[in-house]
Amino acid sequence: MNEIGTPLLRQSAVQRCLAPECAAQYSLRERIYVCRRCGSPLEIDCAWKAPAGDLSLREQWEARAASDDPVDRSGVWRYRELLPIPAEAQIVTLSEGNTPVYDAPRSAEYAGLARLRLKHLGCNPTGSFKDAGMTVAVTQAVLLGARTLVCASTGNTAASLAAYAARAGIACAILVPRGQISAAKLAQSMDYGAAVLEIEGNFDDSMRLVQELAADPEIYLANSINPFRIEGQKTVAFELLQQCKWLAPDHVVVPGGNLGNSSALAKGFAELLRLGLIRRLPKLHVVQAEGAAPLAHLYAELIASKTRRDPSSIPRRIAPVEHPQTLATAIKIGAPVSWQKSLRGILESGGQVLTVSEPEIADAKAIIGRDGVGCEPASATTLAGIRKLVVGKVIGAEDSVVAVLTGHILKDPDYVTHYHQGTLALPSRSKGEPQPADTLSGSFRNPPERVAPAREAILALLDKRQKRAVPSGARG
Numbered sequence: 001m002n003e004i005g006t007p008l009l010r011q012s013a014v015q016r017c018l019a020p021e022c023a024a025q026y027s028l029r030e031r032i033y034v035c036r037r038c039g040s041p042l043e044i045d046c047a048w049k050a051p052a053g054d055l056s057l058r059e060q061w062e063a064r065a066a067s068d069d070p071v072d073r074s075g076v077w078r079y080r081e082l083l084p085i086p087a088e089a090q091i092v093t094l095s096e097g098n099t100p101v102y103d104a105p106r107s108a109e110y111a112g113l114a115r116l117r118l119k120h121l122g123c124n125p126t127g128s129f130k131d132a133g134m135t136v137a138v139t140q141a142v143l144l145g146a147r148t149l150v151c152a153s154t155g156n157t158a159a160s161l162a163a164y165a166a167r168a169g170i171a172c173a174i175l176v177p178r179g180q181i182s183a184a185k186l187a188q189s190m191d192y193g194a195a196v197l198e199i200e201g202n203f204d205d206s207m208r209l210v211q212e213l214a215a216d217p218e219i220y221l222a223n224s225i226n227p228f229r230i231e232g233q234k235t236v237a238f239e240l241l242q243q244c245k246w247l248a249p250d251h252v253v254v255p256g257g258n259l260g261n262s263s264a265l266a267k268g269f270a271e272l273l274r275l276g277l278i279r280r281l282p283k284l285h286v287v288q289a290e291g292a293a294p295l296a297h298l299y300a301e302l303i304a305s306k307t308r309r310d311p312s313s314i315p316r317r318i319a320p321v322e323h324p325q326t327l328a329t330a331i332k333i334g335a336p337v338s339w340q341k342s343l344r345g346i347l348e349s350g351g352q353v354l355t356v357s358e359p360e361i362a363d364a365k366a367i368i369g370r371d372g373v374g375c376e377p378a379s380a381t382t383l384a385g386i387r388k389l390v391v392g393k394v395i396g397a398e399d400s401v402v403a404v405l406t407g408h409i410l411k412d413p414d415y416v417t418h419y420h421q422g423t424l425a426l427p428s429r430s431k432g433e434p435q436p437a438d439t440l441s442g443s444f445r446n447p448p449e450r451v452a453p454a455r456e457a458i459l460a461l462l463d464k465r466q467k468r469a470v471p472s473g474a475r476g
């Protein structure tokens with residue numbers, strides 16, 4: 001833990017109720033997650049003193065990346081002027097952020113684009129984008145003197161919280177739907193020493209339970225309903241734009257589950273625009289899996305009505321998906337908590353919400369692999385979604401596009417091996433065991449091949465593979 005040590009430019013900051021007709025305010029030191037008056041979500045609202053010129057702010061952020069101080073080097077705390085944490089705070093960091101932006105020519109070709117960049121948040125310390133939010137949430141938990149940290153999770157939030165709680169020396173309990181999260185994610189939480197609580201039910205049941213637990217004053221809730229999580233995650237927008245030399249891409253595409261990530265990116269882009277660090281917002285598109293797509297359903301209804309592009313007329317309710325289904329278990333969520341913030345950001349930017357099918361996700365994931373990058377299934381919804389948006393002419397072939405990859409390929413190795421071996425069982429529509437017909441037959445399978453332990457046999461096999469090789473775009 002280190003001290004920030006730099007004066008902040010922030011003048012004042014509050015937690016504010018998202019509902020415009022309520023707009024209740026709470027101090028940053030209140031341990032609160034939804035508005036006490038009306039139950040709506042909260043967000044942090046900062047008023048900044050005009051910085052001494054945006055160039056100096058940018059230069060300072062760039063200089064910090066080369067510093068020896070872990071807080072300066074962190075891809076989150078480097079942007080601390082825009083975070084609602086006081087200068088005297090003890091920062092809980094694992095050197096999060098500083099994640100790469102890759103050019104992905106095969107993925108670009110597959111999607112019908114001249115160029116595609118992948119911002120890989122799976123290169124964070126615990127292998128997912130959650131770390132950017134968790135460093136801030138756990139730092140806030142230390143400030144508040146929390147005794148126990150809790151979260152509900154499809155696996156990545158849990159792994160991240162478990163790691164940061166361990167760094168801070170605070171007890172931690174994670175609630176996960178039993179049998180529905182990847183073994184690799186569960187393994188992380190066990191190793192970081194969290195109480196791993198397997199719940200009968202799905203993610204949405206776990207989410208309801210942790211909100212009940214969080215009524216206890218000694219328990220601190222670290223899901224993205226906590227606005228401090230969103231504050232950390234918004235720095236991904238800052239780092240991405242810094243990597244893009246402050247030229248906003250035309251489109252940024254992200255997966256949607258509980259919808260904290262898209263909310264955070266939207267907030268980050270909006271703050272950069274407000275500070276004059278970018279000239280326009282990128283269009284923010286959110287992609288959901290067909291079987292777990294409550295926001296896409298709501299968005300489709302808005303399109304059908306006239307309110308589609310009016311961010312001030314966000315509906316009061318979202319219809320939950322009762323039994324969400326997808327093999328991309330990270331986003332198997334039917335009742336997302338941050339849908340209002342996410343939808344507002346999407347509409348303000350002129351982006352869209354769309355769905356992709358299980359085969360589309362699986363094939364897109366394999367193509368991202370062929371770029372030498374790799375990601376977990378939920379992340380691949382981005383490439384599948386971009387491909388659809390290009391076909392629909394929402395994205396032009398020459399547009400600048402960034403796909404946000406949210407998790408590392410090793411987060412879900414079972415999915416990968418089943419895909420390549422042709423044994424990936426589709427989520428069954430009935431309650432029974434999946435039938436053989438329900439197995440996904442991927443277009444880019446690359447199973448292991450048995451070969452005799454002889455030089456000639458190996459060379460012949462490699463020769464056969466060479467002849468089979470076809471450019472990805474031609475096969476897609």
Ligand code: F0G
Binds near residue numbers: 155257259262378407
């Ligand atoms: N991608 C990955 C790899 C995720 O783990 C998640 C969410 C998402 C995308 C969706 O992001 O929820 O902010 O819209 N995982 C949560 C978890 C729910 O518990 O790990 P979101």
